[in-house]
Amino acid sequence: MISQVVIIDDEKELTDMYVRSLRQLGATDIVAFNDTREFLKDSDKIDPAIILLDMNMPHQNGEEILEIISQSFPQSSVVMMIEKNETESAVRCLQKGAVSFVVKPVEKDAFAEVILRALEVYKRYSSELQIPSTGRIEHNSFFSNIITCNSKMLEIFRYLNFVSESTFPVLITGETGTGKELFAEAVHKASGQKGSYVAVNISGLDDNMFTDTLFGHTKGAFTGAEKPRRGLVAEAENGTLFLDEIGDLNESAQIKLLRLLQEKVYMPLGTDRNVKANVRIIAATSVNLKNNVKAGKFRKDLLFRISTHCITIPPLRDRKDDIELLALNFYNKALLESGCLMSAALPQGIGDILRNYSFPGNVRQLQAIMNDLAMVTRGRKLNSRDMISFMRRHDINPRTGTKENLSEPFYYAGDFPTIKKMESILISSALNHSKGNITDAAKILGITRQTLHKLLKNLDKTNN
Numbered sequence: 463m464i465s466q467v468v469i470i471d472d473e474k475e476l477t478d479m480y481v482r483s484l485r486q487l488g489a490t491d492i493v494a495f496n497d498t499r500e501f502l503k504d505s506d507k508i509d510p511a512i513i514l515l516d517m518n519m520p521h522q523n524g525e526e527i528l529e530i531i532s533q534s535f536p537q538s539s540v541v542m543m544i545e546k547n548e549t550e551s552a553v554r555c556l557q558k559g560a561v562s563f564v565v566k567p568v569e570k571d572a573f574a575e576v577i578l579r580a581l582e583v584y585k586r587y588s589s590e591l592q593i594p595s596t597g598r599i600e601h602n603s604f605f606s607n608i609i610t611c612n613s614k615m616l617e618i619f620r621y622l623n624f625v626s627e628s629t630f631p632v633l634i635t636g637e638t639g640t641g642k643e644l645f646a647e648a649v650h651k652a653s654g655q656k657g658s659y660v661a662v663n664i665s666g667l668d669d670n671m672f673t674d675t676l677f678g679h680t681k682g683a684f685t686g687a688e689k690p691r692r693g694l695v696a697e698a699e700n701g702t703l704f705l706d707e708i709g710d711l712n713e714s715a716q717i718k719l720l721r722l723l724q725e726k727v728y729m730p731l732g733t734d735r736n737v738k739a740n741v742r743i744i745a746a747t748s749v750n751l752k753n754n755v756k757a758g759k760f761r762k763d764l765l766f767r768i769s770t771h772c773i774t775i776p777p778l779r780d781r782k783d784d785i786e787l788l789a790l791n792f793y794n795k796a797l798l799e800s801g802c803l804m805s806a807a808l809p810q811g812i813g814d815i816l817r818n819y820s821f822p823g824n825v826r827q828l829q830a831i832m833n834d835l836a837m838v839t840r841g842r843k844l845n846s847r848d849m850i851s852f853m854r855r856h857d858i859n860p861r862t863g864t865k866e867n868l869s870e871p872f873y874y875a876g877d878f879p880t881i882k883k884m885e886s887i888l889i890s891s892a893l894n895h896s897k898g899n900i901t902d903a904a905k906i907l908g909i910t911r912q913t914l915h916k917l918l919k920n921l922d923k924t925n926n
Contacts, residue, residue, distance in 0.1 A: 465511035465584070466491040467577075470501050470527060471543065472519045476566075480514060483573050498522045502530070510538045511584045512577065515560075517544045517551060525555055532559045536616040539580035543568070559617045561624050583624060604652040607644050609791055612781045618645070618773050625771040626652035631723060633768050634746040636775030639824030642746040643706065645775065649744060650702040657701025657741070660694050664715075665707035672715040673731055676703075676722075683732025695728055698741045708768065709749035709760065716761050719743075723767045743768065778821040778828060785821075785828070786813050792829045796836035809835070809844040818905055819858055820895075831856050886921055889914070 467489050471477050477494045484492055493508055495501040498521045513531060517524035524542060531540055542555045542563035552563040561583045564576050604626070605619050625632070626649050634642045643661060650659040667675060678693030694703060711719065722728050723743060727736040745768045754760035778785065786808065794804040808816075812835065821827055835852060838844075844852070888907060896902035904914040 465581075466493065466509055467512045467514065468492075468501075468508055468510040468538075469494040469514045470498065470519070470524075471514065471516035472496050472498075473516070476516075480573075483570065484577065487574055487577055498527055501527070505530075505534055510535060512580045513538050513540045515540055515542055517542055517548050517555075525551060525558070528555055528558055528560060532617050532620075533613050536613060536620065537584070539584040541576055541580050556621070556624070559620045561620070604648045608641065608648065609787055610781070610784050611787060612776070612784050614776050615781065615784070618775070621771075621773060622649055623652060627654060628771060629742055630770035631743040631745065631768045632770070633751075633772040634744065634775065635751075635772070636746075636748065637777045637824055638748045639826030640775040640777060641825050642748075642775060643704065645773065646702070646704040646744045646746065650704075650742075653702065653742065655701050655742065657699050658697060659702045659704065660698040661704040661706065662694055663706040665710040667711075667715070669712060669714040670731070672711070673718060677718075677728045677737075678730045680730060680732035683730075687732065693728075693730060695722070695739050695741055696737075700740055702742045702744055705743065705745045707747060708745040709747035709751055709754055711760075713761075716764050720761065720764045720767060723764075778824045782817055785816050788825060788828055789813070789816055789832050792832035793836050796833045797841055800837060800840070802836070802841045805841050809839055811844070811849060815853065815858060885917065889917060889921065 467484055469477050469480050469492070471480070471494075474496050477496060481492050481494060493510070495504075498519055513535070515524045515527060515531070519527075524544075528540060528542070531538065536559075539562075540555075540560040542552050542560050543566055544552045544563050546565055552560075555563065561580050562576050564572055604623075608615070608619075610616070622632075622645070632646075632649055634645050636642055646661070647659060662675060664672060664675075674691070674693070676693045676695050678691045678696060679687050681687060681690045705719075718728070722739060726739050728739055729736055751760050751765050751769075755762045755765055778788075789812070790805075790808055793808060797804055816828070816831075823830075834855065838848060838852060889903070892903040892906040893900075895906060900914060901911055904911045907914065909917075
């Protein structure tokens with residue numbers, strides 16, 4: 463029996479046809495909405511396994527509704543119903559969490575196939591997630607090493623679940639320390655590939671080192687090559703090769719990688735014969751490859767090849783709901799490794815400090831901070847002196863939790879700035895840092911939101 467299916471389509475005639483087809487497939491719990499406003503009003507009354515979502519509707523289109531669904535029903539499998547000229551929008555929807563799409567008018571066999579596939583994805587995804595009473599989401603299998611309760615992260619899991627069995631390359635982008643390799647390992651696990659997972663950081667490799675590392679060499683290929691060497695591509699045969707920091711790859715190496723991706727062949731050093739390769743490439747970078755393409759540092763055709771499937775891991779400052787979960791996990795892990803008992807909670811006051819910190823080093827930095835805290839506290843309470851010492855060691859401002867730069871001397875050129883001028887500069891900088899969020903800007907400045915509003919009004923009067 464198929465679990466609840468929800469249909470969102472403004473054409474009632476089509477909706478009735480979908481209902482009849484679903485009943486033939488064994489669905490008994492079907493809810494249909496012919497108006498997106500009705501869906502939004504009654505969304506708290508449904509618990510769908512599958513959602514059929516039309517792309518073109520009045521009030522809000524399917525792509526906009528999909529973003530709401532991803533927040534409210536992260537476990538549901540969404541199937542987009544599109545017109546022939548909407549494939550570009552459908553691809554965007556797949557990247558945002560939809561599991562599939564069908565082109566209207568939908569043939570009966572195609573409809574049945576897409577529904578059964580969506581149900582399979584739903585069951586698979588649901589079996590991998592358990593939501594205990596604490597609200598923390600645990601991942602039993604493929605994503606077990608990634609701790610999160612963040613909706614953006616869950617959207618990424620859904621997308622990767624869908625594309626994991628594909629043989630096409632995956633590009634993972636994100637700031638340093640966000641955990642890109644953890645996601646690469648998860649994709650490999652989910653793929654079901656029989657071969658090994660092999661990872662290499664290719665930053666700083668020149669052309670010869672890149673070729674030797676990835677493709678290997680024959681005996682006598684160069685001075686000192688006394689034995690043949692299998693490259694990492696051969697090591698990852700029938701598996702996954704993870705290339706970290708691909709944005710640093712030089713032009714010549716980019717061409718060789720492009721050939722590997724396009725033709726599935728490579729040439730070890732010391733030979734003029736091609737070797738066939740059966741390996742999936744997952745690449746990661748912390749730089750903006752589109753900007754590198756514009757600057758002539760990265761090949762456009764290679765970017766297209768490596769980004770068939772792509773995700774961007776959000777920085778920790780955009781996942782504030784994950785900070786304390788991760789912090790407590792790292793804290794307890796460090797306590798256990800030092801022979802101490804685990805703690806049920808973080809030391810008092812630490813959670814507030816961490817939530818207000820920007821974490822330029824992301825999850826990796828948080829882990830280092832919590833390792834230090836565990837060694838200092840050994841699970842006991844922090845006194846005020848230890849708290850201040852801890853914050854100073856990690857350059858965290860005691861009032862706001864933000865990074866301090868007070869060790870740097872203040873330089874100026876020309877006329878010395880007035881207090882009023884510096885006030886304007888500080889407020890502008892805080893607003894830029896918080897992306898216009900008044901509450902966050904006030905925290906950075908160490909003042910109340912009301913005070914910041916007054917200062918902004920005064921600045922407006924001065925400027926006018």
